[in-house]
Amino acid sequence: MQGIFLDDSGVKPFINEEDYEKMCKKVEKAHDMLEKKNGKGKDMLGWMDLPANRDEEEIARIKAAAERINKQADVFVVVGIGGSYLGAKAIIDIFDNTFANLESYAERKHPQIIFAGNNLSGKYLRNLVEFLEDKEFAVNVISKSGSTLEPAVTFRTLKLLLEQKYGEVMAAQRIYVTTDPEKGILHDLAVKNEYEMFKIPRDVGGRYSVLTAVGLLPMAVANINFEDILDGAQFASFVFNNRDINNNDCYRYALYRNMLRENEKDIEILASYEPSFQYFVEWYKQLFGESEGKDGKGIYPSGVNLTTDLHSMGQLIQDGKRNIFETVLNIQVDRSLIYLPEVDDDFDHLNYLAGKEIDYINKQAFEGTRQAHIDGGVPTMVLTLEDVTEYNIGQLIYFFEKACAISGYVLGVNPFDQPGVEAYKKNMLGLLKNEE
Numbered sequence: 001m002q003g004i005f006l007d008d009s010g011v012k013p014f015i016n017e018e019d020y021e022k023m024c025k026k027v028e029k030a031h032d033m034l035e036k037k038n039g040k041g042k043d044m045l046g047w048m049d050l051p052a053n054r055d056e057e058e059i060a061r062i063k064a065a066a067e068r069i070n071k072q073a074d075v076f077v078v079v080g081i082g083g084s085y086l087g088a089k090a091i092i093d094i095f096d097n098t099f100a101n102l103e104s105y106a107e108r109k110h111p112q113i114i115f116a117g118n119n120l121s122g123k124y125l126r127n128l129v130e131f132l133e134d135k136e137f138a139v140n141v142i143s144k145s146g147s148t149l150e151p152a153v154t155f156r157t158l159k160l161l162l163e164q165k166y167g168e169v170m171a172a173q174r175i176y177v178t179t180d181p182e183k184g185i186l187h188d189l190a191v192k193n194e195y196e197m198f199k200i201p202r203d204v205g206g207r208y209s210v211l212t213a214v215g216l217l218p219m220a221v222a223n224i225n226f227e228d229i230l231d232g233a234q235f236a237s238f239v240f241n242n243r244d245i246n247n248n249d250c251y252r253y254a255l256y257r258n259m260l261r262e263n264e265k266d267i268e269i270l271a272s273y274e275p276s277f278q279y280f281v282e283w284y285k286q287l288f289g290e291s292e293g294k295d296g297k298g299i300y301p302s303g304v305n306l307t308t309d310l311h312s313m314g315q316l317i318q319d320g321k322r323n324i325f326e327t328v329l330n331i332q333v334d335r336s337l338i339y340l341p342e343v344d345d346d347f348d349h350l351n352y353l354a355g356k357e358i359d360y361i362n363k364q365a366f367e368g369t370r371q372a373h374i375d376g377g378v379p380t381m382v383l384t385l386e387d388v389t390e391y392n393i394g395q396l397i398y399f400f401e402k403a404c405a406i407s408g409y410v411l412g413v414n415p416f417d418q419p420g421v422e423a424y425k426k427n428m429l430g431l432l433k434n435e436e
């Protein structure tokens with residue numbers, strides 16, 4: 001069953017019917033390009049079939065590796081950057097207890113999970129090494145190219161630490177590599193040292209790779225039922241493939257984004273009222289930022305964590321330059337069952353809310369803010385996720401991946417490359433190598 005729905009009533013006042021019909025044609029064309037696999041980046045469409053074409057042998061190895069990691073490690077370190085960590089972190093944050101890493105193993109029922117190799121901070125790495133020194137740990141290094149500097153610096157350091165702690169042979173049992181199936185420094189090292197290796201298919205780009213071993217192994221270690229996530233994504237791959245745009249929420253989302261962009265609204269804010277979705281917003285930012293931001297074009301993808309950011313960004317959204325639109329992630333069913341208590345002296349004058357669910361209060365904040373933003377000139381779409389289940393999260397992932405591909409084709413760019421990322425790397429490596 002479809003578990004996510006788009007409410008476009010907050011966009012309608014900002015668009016006109018004629019433009020809508022014109023944009024429908026562009027979205028249909030983008031759909032045809034994806035179906036016929038004849039658009040830009042046509043060799044990188046493997047993500048579309050990941051949920052249906054599962055590699056059962058690898059899935060079995062992922063489950064076995066996760067069990068082994070659960071036995072051998074108190075701490076599981078996921079080393080990767082960009083598409084090689086954001087999706088896994090997003091999903092683990094959604095399903096884990098908010099304070100999972102502070103809980104005992106008995107409560108958490110899986111190793112502590114730490115994400116590293118996503119920066120070049122000396123403080124971060126020093127603190128990580130000191131933290132790991134007296135812990136039983138295992139490492140999953142994830143890099144499609146196998147040579148990205150940030151994870152490489154961290155992996156070299158942790159590999160040495162593992163070897164000093166356990167000896168080379170036993171350390172090799174604690175290193176799990178997710179990389180290109182055929183080549184690269186990491187691939188060759190894994191073959192040489194007999195590390196357990198998982199693949200990132202050649203036709204799947206980093207930011208579209210969460211449903212490969214890149215995301216599935218960390219999810220399995222966190223006891224997340226990733227097969228339900230794949231099932232949800234598979235369902236979404238059918239339901240969001242409907243060429244009839246009026247019956248395809250994913251395509252309407254892509255359509256409105258582009259209509260708004262053409263109306264000078266070229267900043268999108270993805271807003272969530274649930275802190276555990278903060279990294280989902282980060283994942284979305286990377287997906288759209290790297291996919292659309294090129295050739296002097298693109299919508300700037302940004303995010304807010306509400307209601308927290310109403311006290312920092314709320315003023316700008318309500319009242320600043322009118323070049324933004326908002327997409328709100330609305331979680332319909334909340335299972336936290338926590339209510340505001342009644343107190344005798346009503347010291348804070350909140351007894352009028354006593355007995356109400358905290359989620360009810362959150363929802364009123366959402367409704368009030370949504371209307372205020374629309375009134376303030378911010379077109380607002382609402383994407384409702386009926387319930388936070390693995391199946392629905394799978395749908396949500398595929399929804400955004402497909403919307404991003406369609407949106408990129410409508411924009412006229414290749415949504416599957418990232419040539420701009422090379423510029424900083426070239427300068428940085430130039431500086432580092434000249435220093436020798």
Ligand code: PA5
Pocket residue numbers: 081082083084142143144145146147148151205206207208290418
């Ligand atoms: O989407 C992408 O391709 C990038 O964001 C990559 O995921 C990121 O640069 C990391 O690359 P790699 O996995 O090769 O280390």
